[in-house]
Amino acid sequence: MAGTELDDVMAALRARPVAEDWAEILAAQKAAQAAPPPPSLIPYPVFPYGLGSGLGGVARFECQRPGCGWAVEVNADVAPIEPLILPAGFTADDVSAALSERAGVRVETQRAELERAFREHLGEVHPEDGPGAAH
Ligand SMILES: [Zn+2]
Known part of the structure; x- marks a missing residue:
């Protein structure tokens, strides 16, 4: 019966003490303060095309040096879609974890490519x- 599974989840959620959530939040805040993200060469993107243009997924990363005009454009809409790898008898949590991991890998790959492009351009x-003068 489907209701039973939901009841189990709700019971598990209720059983989780609120203090545990706060401990996690505080630990995450502490970790974030202890390890500031490394300075990035990558500027914030602009989206030069309208959402309705068919190129709404294009992000442009422009060199911040005055008068330069060099830029890299990334079209998120044409990123290759890798298959999701799920264990036999997978659950909604497995799907969620697989989607998160795939998105994380894609973001990291894109970040590394952009950083390399900017490093080359600046050099x-x-x-x-x-090196590292762009922030
Ligand atoms: Zn430049």
């Missing part, structure tokens, strides 16, 4: 700024 066109 070739703006070497006077030195």
